[in-house]
Amino acid sequence: MFSKSKINDPAPKPTMGDDKPKPAAPAAPMSRAPGSDVPSAAPKPKPAPSTLSSDLMIKGNLKTTGDLQIEGMVDGDIRAHLLTVGEGATVKGEIVADDVVVNGRIIGRVRGLKVRLTSTARVEGDIIHKTIAIESGAHFEGSVQRQDDPLNSATSKPVPKGAPKPAAKPAASE
DSSP states (O other): OOOOTTTTTTTTTOOOOOOSSSOOOOOOOOOETTTTTSSEEEOOOOOEEEEEEOOOOSSEEEOSOOOOOOOSEEEEEEEEEEEEEEEEEEEEEEEEEEEEEESEEEEEEEEEEEEOOTTTTEEEEEEEEEEEEOTOEEESSEEEESSTTTTOOOOOOOOTTOOOOOOOOOOOOO
């Protein structure tokens, strides 16, 4: 009269003469995060860099954890992982990035772990870096300072460890 639907059955039951259960399909391998017992999904592919085309002019700050390619004009500060300033591009503002490749023009401070000025670069401002490369033909006007942590936004010069602290001024007594 009424029959039970097979939709809710968890797995097909073996039929007569089928003594062995069928093996389950192998699961996709999962990697484990270093130092963790929790499986993690496979790493995501790196996304393509965001590109600001040559006909684009932006007034305002830009911030990304990814890569950024600028071909137009930006009037504002930029923070990125890898910043490439195209040959026809102009940036007016401070740049903070792990890697900076300058083919165009920058007016402002550049802070980067690795900074590279190509032969077509035009930079007016200070560069604070961990490593720097300046190709022959690049125009640079400003100062260059090496720091172990150039991405730190503190403008004061860090005091080396073990250096004596300035003596406190004695209180005037009358």
